[in-house]
Amino acid sequence: MSRAAExxxxxxxxxxxDPARSDDRPLxxxxxxxxxxxxxxxxxxxxxxxxxxxxxEQPDALRTLYPLWRLQYGLAGEQRELMRQELAASFGxxxxxxxxxxxxxxxxxxxxxxxxxxxxxxxxxxxxxFDGVEHLDxxxxxxxxxxxxxxxxxxxxxxxxxxxxSGYRYxxxxxxxxxxxxxxxxxxxxxxxxxxRLAARLAREGNEDxxxxxxxxxxxxxxxxxxxxxxxxxxxxxxDGRIGSxxxxxxxLGREALISPGPYRLAASTGAAIVPTLCACPEEGxxxxxxxxxxxxxxxxxxxxRYVHGAVEPWLREHPGEYGLWLAHCRQRRAVDDHPFxxxxxxxxxxxxxx
Numbered sequence: 001m002s003r004a005a006e007x008x009x010x011x012x013x014x015x016x017x018d019p020a021r022s023d024d025r026p027l028x029x030x031x032x033x034x035x036x037x038x039x040x041x042x043x044x045x046x047x048x049x050x051x052x053x054x055x056x057e058q059p060d061a062l063r064t065l066y067p068l069w070r071l072q073y074g075l076a077g078e079q080r081e082l083m084r085q086e087l088a089a090s091f092g093x094x095x096x097x098x099x100x101x102x103x104x105x106x107x108x109x110x111x112x113x114x115x116x117x118x119x120x121x122x123x124x125x126x127x128x129x130f131d132g133v134e135h136l137d138x139x140x141x142x143x144x145x146x147x148x149x150x151x152x153x154x155x156x157x158x159x160x161x162x163x164x165x166s167g168y169r170y171x172x173x174x175x176x177x178x179x180x181x182x183x184x185x186x187x188x189x190x191x192x193x194x195x196x197r198l199a200a201r202l203a204r205e206g207n208e209d210x211x212x213x214x215x216x217x218x219x220x221x222x223x224x225x226x227x228x229x230x231x232x233x234x235x236x237x238x239x240d241g242r243i244g245s246x247x248x249x250x251x252x253l254g255r256e257a258l259i260s261p262g263p264y265r266l267a268a269s270t271g272a273a274i275v276p277t278l279c280a281c282p283e284e285g286x287x288x289x290x291x292x293x294x295x296x297x298x299x300x301x302x303x304x305x306r307y308v309h310g311a312v313e314p315w316l317r318e319h320p321g322e323y324g325l326w327l328a329h330c331r332q333r334r335a336v337d338d339h340p341f342x343x344x345x346x347x348x349x350x351x352x353x354x355x
Contacts, residue, residue, distance in 0.1 A: 036194035044196035048203045051114045059126040062111065069107035073100060079328050086327035089344070090253040091320040102324025105281040109155045109325075112287075117207030119161050125286075128155065128162045128279075132291040136168070136234070139273035139294040145229030146294070147274045148236040149263050151312055152326035153319070154279030155287045157208070160236060162289065164213035169233040171214045173225065175243045176205055183336065190336055218243045222266075229272045236277075237263045239307070240326070240341065247339055247354045252308060253316070256343045258351055259308070264300035271296065274303060276311035280319055290315075 054062060073080065080099060087098045112127055119127075139146035148163070148170075150156050164170040178201055179191040208215060213236075216224060228235050239259065247258040267274050276292030292311050297303050316323055330341040338350040 036196040040194055040196040044200045046110075047114070047200040051117075051203065051207070054114050054118070056115045056118045056120075056123045056126065062115075065111060066104075066108050069104045072107050073103040076103065079332065082331045083324045083328035086331050087320055087324055089255060089342075090323075090327060091317060093320070098320045098324060101321025102328075104283070105154065105321050106325040108281055109157070112155060113157050113204070114207075116157060116161055117210040119165060119211070121165050121167075124158070124162045124165050128158045128287040128289055130162070130289050130291065132293075135291040135293050136163075136275050139275050139296075140168075140232055140234070142271075142273060142294075142296075143232050144270060145232050145272040146234050147229070147263055147267055147272050148234055148277045148291075149239050149274050149307060150236070150277040150279065151240050151316065151323065152238055152329075153316065153322040154281045156238070156277075156279050158287055159277065159279050159289045160208075160213050161211050163234065163236075164211050169228075169231070170212070170236060171216060171225070171228045171233060172236040174215055174217065174238070175241060176215060176217050177201070179336075190333060218245075225266060226270060229266075229270045235266075235272075239263055239312070242330070242337055242339065242341065245354070247351070249343070249355065250304070250308065253313060257341055258339050258343065258354065259304070261300055261304065264303040264307070267296065267303055268298055268300040274307055276307060278312070278315045278319075280322060 056062075076083075080103075083102060084095045084099050087102070088095045091098065115127070136146060136148070148159075150159070160170065160172055178193055178198065181193070183191065205215075225235055240257075241260070244260040244262055246261065248261050250257050250259045252259065263274065266272070273294035273296040275294055278290045278292070280288045280290070282288065295303060295306050295311070297306075327341075330337070331345060334340045334345050335347050339354045340346050340351065343351065
């Protein structure tokens with residue numbers, strides 16, 4: 001995927017056809033022929049050929065690029081303003097400092113993500129260190145598996161790499177692939193398909209698949225997660241992710257959010273412990289992955305309350321810059337997502353079907 005010639009397009013990813021068009025090719029095939037925007041080409045250049053130039057054995061060389069976050073900050077435009085609004089609504093305080101911190105974190109995270117397919121059992125330690133790993137071990141000592149539950153904050157992809165490369169059997173539940181054809185066509189500016197976006201996505205997921213971790217999606221039967229926990233393995237879930245078929249209203253960061261009860265139901269029904277996992281990206285030194293004390297019990301609402309209000313919110317209020325990009329990402333997709341993260345910016349009431 002690093003060659004500069006036309007990348008292969010995964011047409012098997014889309015089988016649905018558009019009956020309204022005389023051209024009977026799959027919609028994704030027709031859209032993939034589009035050239036895309038200069039920004040799409042730039043993203044492809046970052047995620048595909050630029051990756052080949054980076055050597056994970058030379059962390060100091062990579063760190064010389066970290067200050068380039070200021071360029072991304074300067075070019076952010078509308079996203080930067082949305083991020084400011086979201087940080088103000090969720091945390092208040094000095095939003096200018098939080099926005100700048102968010103772009104510093106985001107740029108470094110994306111840069112280090114380029115290393116995923118090249119990391120080994122030894123060199124990942126250049127980029128992340130564990131704090132409180134004894135909590136993860138204590139959860140597994142119970143013999144019922146552990147659920148690493150984390151927000152989309154900091155370098156959580158490096159956390160997945162580090163945990164799996166450390167020898168833990170790890171399965172990550174995640175949203176992967178491209179948006180469905182119809183959604184992509186309707187919201188082309190945000191998530192439309194073209195050859196550059198497809199190639200970048202394939203490159204990112206291809207490098208993730210080189211890790212010892214397993215990745216599963218919503219299409220995988222939930223019994224797979226039960227089996228992994230029964231075998232005393234680690235299951236990773238982003239608690240604020242948007243995939244799922246059921247959500248509940250919850251007070252979160254002083255706002256009304258839609259959060260999936262799935263992880264807490266899974267923990268309650270299997271006896272697995274939830275291990276709060278929080279990733280910080282400091283200005284100096286490697287990322288820090290902090291594992292909190294295991295949370296377990298039989299009532300999922302109690303598990304959710306102890307995790308969200310007892311573990312995550314206090315940490316995020318001290319590290320708002322780790323969360324800015326995710327807040328902006330969700331806000332930018334509010335018209336696409338029929339169950340947006342926060343109800344205060346929901347464009348309609350379609351989210352009620354998920355309650």
